[in-house]
Amino acid sequence: MVSSILHAFGSVLTPELLLVMLLGSVVGIVFGSIPGLTYSMGIILFLPMTFRLSPLAAISLLLGVYIGGMTGGSVAAILLGIPGTPSAAATVFDGYPLAKKGLAGKALGTALVASIFGGLLSVITLMIVAPLIANFALNFGPAEIFALVLFGLSTICGVSAGNILKGLVSGCIGLLVMTIGLDPVMGMPRYTFGFSRLIAGVDLLPFMIGMFAIPQIVQSFSTTEVKIENITSKKIKTVYPSLKELRRMFWLTFRCALIGIGIGSIPGTGGPVAAFLGYDQARRTKKSEGPALEGIAGPEAANNGVTGGALIPMFTLGIPGDAATAVLLGALMIHGLKPGPLLFSQHADFVYGVYAALIVIHVIVLFVQGFGIRFFVKILNFRKCYLFSTILVLCTIGAYAVNNNVFDIYVMFFAGLLAFFMTKYDYPVAPAVLALVLGPVMEDSFRRALILSQGSFNIFVTSPISLVFYSLTVLILIGQIRRSAKNAGSGTGK
Template sequence: MDILNHIMSALPLIFSVEVIIAMIIGTVVGITVGALPGLSATMGIAVLIPLTFTMEPLVALGMVAGIYNGAMYGGSIPAILLRIPGTPAGIATVFDGYPMAQKGQARLALKISLVSSAIGSAVSAVALLALAPPLAAIALKFGPADYFWLALFGMTTIAVLLSSNPAKGLLSTCLGLVAGMVGIDAMTGSERFAFGSMDLLSGINIIVLLTGLFAIPPAIDLAAKSIFEKKATQLDLPDERVRWKPFIPVWIKSSVLGVVIGIIPALGGNIAAVLAWNEQRRSDPNNDQYGKGEPKGVAAPECANNADTAATLIPALTLGIPGSAVAAVILGALLVHGLRPGPQLFRDDPEIVFGFMLTMFVTAILMFVIGRFGARAFVHVLKAPTTLLAPMIICLAVVGIYSIHNSMFEVWLMLFFGVLGYGMERLDIPTAPAVLAVILGPMAEESLRRALLISGGSFDYLVQSWISWIIIAMIAVTLIVPLWKRLRRSQPSSGDQE
């Protein structure tokens, strides 16, 4: 009943003029960003956050929700038309979307993608509303020791699962931990890693780090590569009527798969899309048509990767553990507006958090409306020259960062993290673990020190709770399974030994 009351209290807020305008703008920007190959929802939100400081929290979060949902659909536009996934989650859409475009069914493929994306996003938002509050109630039972292990679990999970090489993921996490310790220690007042600089005494602003790692590297890539050489497929065929009934089982199966994968940290929309496409092909009697322009091969991945969007926010909002890079950036947006992710968010600011969850549902509807009437216009965005787009992204990032504290030092710091992020990507070192470590590192440190203060310095207190033991077991599994698999692959088979 409390959940229903909170939803009813949030409804008038999200239907205010300011929030509706913010959601519309965010959705348009998100579709445009997703439609540009090389850009992503993560980058779009990272660039947006510094520009939302003067907005009310729900207005800013409504715009974030629009960008997130819109970008996931927008990635299918270049995937279908150019065989270039606009976002990583659009990879599986290429398999059947581009062959459909080659057969003159580009508009049909875009329509199927739009409807499937809207359904997936709506299901994901409902799952967020249904599952997040109960999980937050359970999280209220966590003590300082439990939060320490939880933060450690979040960092190790992302570090190990987000990279093909766990060592590189852990290296990225360590870089984030160092960055998170810069500044004055809140408990002792001592200076840490500031090197005598007054600008570093307050620590590294999370927005500076996010913008540097996620907005600058794609801009450098766009400047270094020519990715707009191909012409967009002309959509001059008449609009085709679609029989939607055969797609219903596809949407149900793919939505469930996307929600489940979204809740699991570090998997993400690209894995959800590939698994949904593969499962649909496996279960279809006409599986030999997949990869050759089968419409259901477009519906399954698009529904799954959009069902992942709000679901990946479930652990982020309730436990403060982001399950993906974009969830980490959204947590940064919450922190910027003075909202601390975790169970206390549902207790202290229920109208805002429930309002944000409702905006995920409303923007799914807006995405369908805007995509239905603006598909042709979005196609022309692909013609934007790289030489113009890359400087615009960098200039927008510089202006946004400078506007935080009117500090050129933070601008240079952002550019430094941008170059560092570009180098990490070239070396196949994931940047998401570094961002998560900056967010979760201080939480882990604070919880550990509080637990030791409560126990008088006894480490036994860290393992007294059954919740702690469950999380420790999950950490062990996370670390051991990849190492075991790597060890088995490295051992020669009996045939090789002979």
């Protein structure tokens, strides 16, 4: 196998393929880093371009966009507090405060290193143990996915900024919003109040853009500071984290990458779920209460771990792991390749070529984005009025472009208004975002499980996998209750 991969590197390191991968990576980073444009959009946009390329070049281009986008998502999350893609939402929590403290360069560097590490680990996993993981992931039926997502939702405790009750209210708002529209199982309209526009429901992306971006923009116009941070006088020295910091975060990053790979390989979940779980891991690991580099490394390693993870079921079983790989799968079919169990035996050269391309793409993304960081931080030097007006325009375009639907722009502004008032009255926004991401998956799997069991709730407790996740959820809740009780106790003691 090693010799086959080395041989594959030979076929990948041609001028044509390198150019295609570079193009893909740059497009991905750009799409990922601009709030409102996502890597999924980039992949769809470039899909027709691949019709005329060779299969390997086609998939390399799209993989470049995928990985570049997943990595680039952290840029806007850290610099502006607005995630470039939904998968980068968890990066905002620690990344943005760090940037405001003047550590933008280092935060971006950490995100990049963790992303590439997570991504490469996922590629290695894909190469070595793909069939094993794919077969294990098949054990995740609707009931197990429900248990997993419930576990994810329990991390609301961690992102509630100290006030659990307000965090829960915020989480419920998120869940409620996602129930609008046709219900996923029977196709019944819910909370549409007779508006035909609401039948399609509220799309996650515009709502999320609105929740993060609008309060930032409003706030930036209501303060007197001209710039986010004045960096012209300072020279940004270290961009990458020090060796000591890397060593400190190694196990966390490793763990989060594995979480990402696992989540990615389970069809029907995806990047944002992994990123939030990664953030939760980071929160437990870091020493201090405030923002730390761990809070960036965790979610970024996890969401890039998803890329290789999502390719596992695609290559071994022919099942897309997430929305982006669904398009990749389609691209392969257009080229007459049938992703699935026989791909290895029938087109081994192609598969090894893809492995080699994945590794090369990670190297390219590392260099391109690493090179870009020094320019990215410069945007903090723009006058806020210009910067945020531009962002508002980009977000509006992005909200429209998701479904080519003007209604989504209204959704974005409504979400922004909601988030603005939530922040004003000290309700944390993060739990709502978490619920937005997890809510649809949770409902879907819950209802599907009940159809499978024909109404019996036993299905939720009979599988060992579910029980493991329920136990983890209970542990988190107990820990949180104890911590709250302690805080309350010390509060009255004073």
